[in-house]
Amino acid sequence: MGIVARLAVGAVAICAIGAGAFWVLTAPVRLDDVALASLGQGDAARGEHVFWAGGCASCHARPKAEGDARLELAGGVELKTAFGTFVAPNISQDSNDGIGDWSLQDFANAVMRGVSPSGEHLYPAFPYTSYARMKPADVADLYAFMKTLPAVAGKAPDHSLSFPFTMRRGLGLWKRLYLSDAPVVVFDDPPSDAVLRGRYLAEGPGHCGECHTPRELTGAVKDGQWLAGAAAAEGDGIVPNITPGEGGIGGWSQDEIVNYLETGFTPDYDSVGGSMVEVQRNMARLTDEDRQAIAAYLKAIPAHPNGYPPRQPKPTS
Amino acid sequence: MKRLVLALSVLALAGTAASADPIAERQAIMKSNGKALKSIAGMAKGAEPFDADTVMAALKILSEDAEKIDVAALFPKGSETGGDTTASPKIWEDAAGFQKAVDKFKADTADAVAAAPADLDAFKAQFGKVSQNCGTCHETFRLKKG
Numbered sequence: 001m002g003i004v005a006r007l008a009v010g011a012v013a014i015c016a017i018g019a020g021a022f023w024v025l026t027a028p029v030r031l032d033d034v035a036l037a038s039l040g041q042g043d044a045a046r047g048e049h050v051f052w053a054g055g056c057a058s059c060h061a062r063p064k065a066e067g068d069a070r071l072e073l074a075g076g077v078e079l080k081t082a083f084g085t086f087v088a089p090n091i092s093q094d095s096n097d098g099i100g101d102w103s104l105q106d107f108a109n110a111v112m113r114g115v116s117p118s119g120e121h122l123y124p125a126f127p128y129t130s131y132a133r134m135k136p137a138d139v140a141d142l143y144a145f146m147k148t149l150p151a152v153a154g155k156a157p158d159h160s161l162s163f164p165f166t167m168r169r170g171l172g173l174w175k176r177l178y179l180s181d182a183p184v185v186v187f188d189d190p191p192s193d194a195v196l197r198g199r200y201l202a203e204g205p206g207h208c209g210e211c212h213t214p215r216e217l218t219g220a221v222k223d224g225q226w227l228a229g230a231a232a233a234e235g236d237g238i239v240p241n242i243t244p245g246e247g248g249i250g251g252w253s254q255d256e257i258v259n260y261l262e263t264g265f266t267p268d269y270d271s272v273g274g275s276m277v278e279v280q281r282n283m284a285r286l287t288d289e290d291r292q293a294i295a296a297y298l299k300a301i302p303a304h305p306n307g308y309p310p311r312q313p314k315p316t317s
Numbered sequence: 318m319k320r321l322v323l324a325l326s327v328l329a330l331a332g333t334a335a336s337a338d339p340i341a342e343r344q345a346i347m348k349s350n351g352k353a354l355k356s357i358a359g360m361a362k363g364a365e366p367f368d369a370d371t372v373m374a375a376l377k378i379l380s381e382d383a384e385k386i387d388v389a390a391l392f393p394k395g396s397e398t399g400g401d402t403t404a405s406p407k408i409w410e411d412a413a414g415f416q417k418a419v420d421k422f423k424a425d426t427a428d429a430v431a432a433a434p435a436d437l438d439a440f441k442a443q444f445g446k447v448s449q450n451c452g453t454c455h456e457t458f459r460l461k462k463g
Contacts, residue, residue, distance in 0.1 A: 237405075237460040259362075264452045269351035269358060271448075273455030280452070311401075311463040 026172025028115040031136075035112070036105055039140040047145025050138045052285040054131070054205040056146075058278040059088040071149050073098065075156030079125050081233045083219070084161030086125035092152040100151055107143045108136060114175060121171035123159065124219070130207035132181040138205065178220045184209065185226060185301050198297025201290055211239045211275065214307040227298075228307030237274060238308045245303035257295035258288070336390050340400040343391040346382045353378040354448060360437070361444040367437040373430075379447060380426035386419050388412070405460040418454040425450055 051057070057065070060073040075090040092098035099107065106117040114121060114128035122128065131139075164170060184203050187195070202208045213221045214230040229241030229248070244250030249257065256267045261283040264272035272280045283291060336342050353375040359365035360372065385391075392408055392415075408415045425446050434440035 232461075235405075235460065236462075238463045240461060263358070263362070263448075265354070265358060265448075269355040270347075271451030271455050273452065273459040274461055275456075277452045277456035306463065308463050 022173075025176060026121075026169045028119050028121055028172060029113060029175070030109045030115050031105075031113055035136050036108065038136040039104055039108055040137050042104065042137075042140035042142075042144030044141070044144040044148050046138075047141035047143065049286065050134075050142040050205060051145050052282045053201055053290070054142065055207065055279060055282050056091070056142075058275075058282065060091050072152045073146075073149060074152040074154055079234065081125070083165045084159065086123060086159050086161075087156050088125075089156050090152065090154065091146070093147065093149060094151040094153050097153055097155045098151060099146075104140060104143050107146075108139045111139050111142070112136075112181075114171070114179070121168045121175065123161075123165075123168070123171070124174075127207040127210045129179055129221070130204060130210055132179055133183065133200070133204035135200075135204075174218070174220075178218075184223055185297075187300065191300060192296065194293045194296040195300045197290070198293035198295070198300075201286075201294050202297050206294065208242070212242050222307070225304050225307040227301060228304035231308050232274075239275075241304065241306045241308075242298055243301055243304045244299065245305050247306035248303065249298065250303065254292070254295045254299055257298055258291045261286075261291045261294065262288075339391045339393055339396045340402045340404075343386070343404075344400075344402075346385050346391075350379060350382050350451075353382070354451075357440075357444065358448075361441055361448075363437075367440060369435055369440075372434060372440050376426065376429045376443070376447070380423075380430045383419075383423040383426045386422070388416055388419055401462070403459050403462050405458050408458050411457075415458055418450070418458065422450040422454065 056073070057070040059077045059079070060075050061070040061077075062072065062074050063077050065072065073090065073092040075088045077088045079086040079088070090098045093100040095101045099110075102110075102117060109115045110117070110122060110126075111128060111131045112134060113132065114124060114126065116122055183199055185199060191199075209221055209227060211233065212227045212229060213223075214225050214228065215221055227242050228245065230239050231237075232239050241248035252260070252267055260266055260272070261280060263284070264277070264280045266272075283294075357372050357375045360367050392404065394409070396402070397404065397406060397409060429443040429447050432439065432443055434443050
């Protein structure tokens with residue numbers, strides 16, 4: 001074999017090894033047997049609470065749905081981001097267009113690991129990066145509740161993404177780097193039960209960090225600026241700093257945070273706006289105890305200055 | 318030439334009902350709304366005792382403030398940005414939708430004044446109707462800015 005041929009074989013071998021490594025590193029990782037075993041039976045009544053805590057209807061109900069229509073999870077809400085437009089899918093009980101045929105294990109793998117029943121990676125516009133921190137038993141409760149919701153026919157439109165984000169397989173690598181079920185905020189002193197409950201709700205099902213924390217260019221959440229506020233994923237606005245740091249909500253008492261989550265009004269009686277309107281409607285459905293817990297957590301987390309650049313003054317013409 | 322430009326700008330200003338500083342004016346209205354709401358929100362939550370006079374005074378302010386929202390005068394073209402406005406571009410992109418939201422606020426506050434709630438339950442019903450206008454309108458038509 002000549003040198004050229006030998007080089008060619010070597011190159012092909014390296015490519016094959018590279019491709020093989022890529023294939024292995026990007027493989028979907030499902031929940032392990034321990035997690036699956038701890039799912040349990042699921043309780044629909046408790047699951048409704050998880051449903052509102054998780055904000056499922058905010059993306060999966062039809063755009064602008066109100067009242068009972070918020071329980072018809074036909075999908076269709078668009079999320080326009082730098083990577084392209086994501087469209088929330090139908091997750092109603094319809095067997096063809098929704099998730100009516102999914103087993104509890106299928107559901108838990110999607111919610112907590114971003115893996116579809118067929119083994120595809122789901123895009124992290126679905127905040128499984130937060131839901132990964134959920135208790136399996138809560139996911140089972142949620143599944144039981146969603147089984148009680150109506151089947152709605154009709155698929156939502158496909159995502160419209162730009163290359164290379166159209167290649168789902170590559171997400172495996174991203175998940176290896178950024179998907180973790182560990183809590184974000186680790187407290188030096190043992191925190192109260194309320195703070196721990198609040199951490200669970202805010203970092204897990206509530207997925208606050210997905211909007212309130214700035215991201216790297218890769219789309220990874222910057223844990224060092226957790227909840228420091230960020231440029232909005234959509235449009236020109238910002239998502240506010242909700243740490244006690246400068247620009248944040250350190251001046252709000254715990255009760256004022258609770259009142260905001262319950263009624264949508266700030267201490268100055270300015271009102272909730274933007275995407276937070278949907279979130280606050282969900283928070284209003286939680287128990288007062290859980291709203292207290294979220295507020296206690298927000299009072300306890302590390303202070304950061306604003307995670308978004310200061311506003312540019314309007315150029316004078 | 319300079320004088321012509323000046324004269325034209327004066328004419329242009331006179332030709333519209335635009336106020337001198339629409340951003341400051343609309344912000345003042347919103348601040349007044351917040352103050353009025355704050356004075357009665359504690360009662361709606363049951364944290365403070367119901368007081369019909371305070372309620373009526375606040376509802377009247379809210380209704381008068383609502384009437385002051387003349388979309389053409391307070392949200393003229395050119396006031397999309399500037400100052401520390403948090404107006405969303407959607408106000409201008411969906412002018413009909415914005416007008417509808419403003420009209421609903423006017424109607425709901427006028428209704429509340431007409432209802433003149435005399436007890437806590439009657440007040441709570443009106444408060445709920447009036448105050449949900451805030452979030453519903455701000456959901457679409459306000460933009461948080463840094």
